[in-house]
Amino acid sequence: MPGDSLGRISLNFVRASGEIFLLAGRAFLRIFQRPLNLKLISSHLYLDGIKSMPVIFLMSVFTGGVLTLQSFYALQRLGAEIFTGSLVGVSLTKELIPVLAGLMLAGRVSASYSAEIGTMVVTEQVDALFTFGIDPVKYLVTPRVVALLIMAPLLTLFGDFVGILGGKLVAVLVVHQNPNLFESQLFQSLELWDIVSGVIKSVFFGLTVAVVGSHFGLKTEGGARGVGRATTTAVVVASVIILVSDFFWSKVLPFSLR
Amino acid sequence: MIKIRGLHKSFAANPVLRGVDLDILAGQTTTVIGGSGSGKSVLFKHIIGLMKPDAGSVLVDGVNMSALRERELYGVIARFGMVFQGGALFDSMTVGENVAFGVPGRAGMTAAAIQELIDHSLSQVGLSGISQLMPAELSGGMKKRVAIARAIAKRPAILMFDEPTTGLDPIMADVINDLIIKVSADPGITSVVITHNMASAYKISDKIAVLYAGRIIETGSAAEIRATTNGIVRQFIEGRATGPIPTG
Ligand SMILES: Nc1ncnc2c1ncn2[C@@H]1O[C@H](COP(=O)(O)OP(=O)(O)OP(=O)(O)O)[C@@H](O)[C@H]1O
Numbered sequence: 001m002p003g004d005s006l007g008r009i010s011l012n013f014v015r016a017s018g019e020i021f022l023l024a025g026r027a028f029l030r031i032f033q034r035p036l037n038l039k040l041i042s043s044h045l046y047l048d049g050i051k052s053m054p055v056i057f058l059m060s061v062f063t064g065g066v067l068t069l070q071s072f073y074a075l076q077r078l079g080a081e082i083f084t085g086s087l088v089g090v091s092l093t094k095e096l097i098p099v100l101a102g103l104m105l106a107g108r109v110s111a112s113y114s115a116e117i118g119t120m121v122v123t124e125q126v127d128a129l130f131t132f133g134i135d136p137v138k139y140l141v142t143p144r145v146v147a148l149l150i151m152a153p154l155l156t157l158f159g160d161f162v163g164i165l166g167g168k169l170v171a172v173l174v175v176h177q178n179p180n181l182f183e184s185q186l187f188q189s190l191e192l193w194d195i196v197s198g199v200i201k202s203v204f205f206g207l208t209v210a211v212v213g214s215h216f217g218l219k220t221e222g223g224a225r226g227v228g229r230a231t232t233t234a235v236v237v238a239s240v241i242i243l244v245s246d247f248f249w250s251k252v253l254p255f256s257l258r
Numbered sequence: 259m260i261k262i263r264g265l266h267k268s269f270a271a272n273p274v275l276r277g278v279d280l281d282i283l284a285g286q287t288t289t290v291i292g293g294s295g296s297g298k299s300v301l302f303k304h305i306i307g308l309m310k311p312d313a314g315s316v317l318v319d320g321v322n323m324s325a326l327r328e329r330e331l332y333g334v335i336a337r338f339g340m341v342f343q344g345g346a347l348f349d350s351m352t353v354g355e356n357v358a359f360g361v362p363g364r365a366g367m368t369a370a371a372i373q374e375l376i377d378h379s380l381s382q383v384g385l386s387g388i389s390q391l392m393p394a395e396l397s398g399g400m401k402k403r404v405a406i407a408r409a410i411a412k413r414p415a416i417l418m419f420d421e422p423t424t425g426l427d428p429i430m431a432d433v434i435n436d437l438i439i440k441v442s443a444d445p446g447i448t449s450v451v452i453t454h455n456m457a458s459a460y461k462i463s464d465k466i467a468v469l470y471a472g473r474i475i476e477t478g479s480a481a482e483i484r485a486t487t488n489g490i491v492r493q494f495i496e497g498r499a500t501g502p503i504p505t506g
């Protein structure tokens with residue numbers, strides 16, 4: 001019956017949300033439980049953070065570029081193309097870079113977290129950890145959460161910088177704006193808060209990516225197919241949470257502090 | 259001593275354990291035999307607290323494993339060393355790191371002392387010069403032996419082996435038998451072994467328990483099991499395809 005499955009879907013949804021919140025809390029509390037495994041954290045900082053830089057670079061430079069191109073032509077119709085830089089700077093730092101970087105991390109990192117942890121679950125490595133008296137949340141989830149809490153904002157700042165650079169390149173080379181105009185407009189209207197509010201969101205997106213990837217990894221059942229299913233689910237759920245919560249963040253965080 | 263009473267466990271509509279009663283005496287080697295899929299590995303996971311029973315209990319020196327809260331369980335689990343059926347080596351670590359993983363007091367040891375311990379543990383299972391390899395580079399039998407080395411290096415009071423000799427050649431299987439006998443000779447060590455190999459079972463066991471249809475249907479010394487009159491047990495230990503055990 002359709003009603004039946006709808007009921008089950010919403011029940012599953014509520015249960016999964018509860019479990020994800022719980023896991024986030026448990027992983028977070030264990031940050032303050034000595035000893036913190038710095039070796040694992042640094043390996044995740046490198047593998048999931050530093051190694052995400054090329055893809056964040058590409059994403060940002062093209063986003064900045066295309067946004068500049070489209071904004072320029074749209075504003076030109078109003079005769080307001082001199083404001084291209086203002087629009088691009090605010091849109092990139094407040095909205096586009098944090099969200100797109102979050103989605104990139106959802107695709108790249110929550111997939112790898114759920115596949116890695118899921119494989120460990122189905123090959124009983126997580127059970128084996130337990131027999132060594134090691135809490136899987138502390139050992140597997142906390143280092144990943146810490147790594148992304150650090151890397152997501154840094155990658156976002158990196159993306160902001162590269163995105164603005166891409167915008168400037170297009171402004172100068174493609175639509176032939178005066179190079180100083182784009183920049184002066186951009187920095188005139190850009191507030192520190194635009195950047196900070198984007199970074200605040202990115203911290204939450206990073207947490208989402210780490211916890212959702214780990215959650216579906218730990219819940220994996222049944223062999224290679226189960227690992228595949230866990231990975232797909234993790235990417236979809238993390239992406240949806242990022243997209244939906246972004247709207248609410250934008251509503252909750254003041255638009256400007258001035 | 260480990261006391262199992264009335265242990266029941268079902269997965270969805272599949273009843274696996276239907277009232278297991280078994281005493282595993284301290285300092286002894288107890289072997290569990292039973293058909294493939296009869297629930298031996300599930301029984302093991304209940305003993306170490308990895309699975310929660312639907313009914314019944316596992317008491318380890320009087321402590322009810324299923325009543326413990328997670329944090330308390332981590333304390334009790336330190337006494338166990340477990341060799342999983344599939345090895346369950348950590349595949350992101352080298353063989354050496356795997357073996358040294360649970361060694362108590364490792365933080366206070368020098369690198370040389372740790373390496374010596376790794377080499378010693380690996381030589382006990384007939385392996386040498388592989389501590390730098392990754393688990394993916396090992397054969398199935400080698401993985402199994404590294405898993406045994408890892409469990410023993412931890413120096414646990416209770417050693418659990420899930421099919422330690424499956425997948426090994428007959429000579430290596432006997433090396434592992436002798437190793438189990440050797441570590442279990444220490445009166446402080448309790449061993450529990452799952453095996454399909456009757457030669458191993460007879461050789462290493464103080465007590466053999468037969469799991470069938472979700473219950474322990476017979477226990478006894480090797481000599482007693484050999485002389486059993488129970489048709490099901492006879493069929494199993496003689497490895498006959500025909501008899502009271504349905505194979506369809
Ligand atoms: N996590 C699980 N979820 C669902 N069913 C399970 C699970 N673990 C085991 N089972 C089922 O329990 C039964 C017993 O499995 P178990 O692994 O204990 O068998 P076994 O006696 O160890 O067999 P083998 O000698 O082949 O290793 C099987 O029918 C199996 O399908």
Ligand SMILES: [Mg+2]
Binds near residue numbers: 298299300343420
């Ligand atoms: Mg088994």
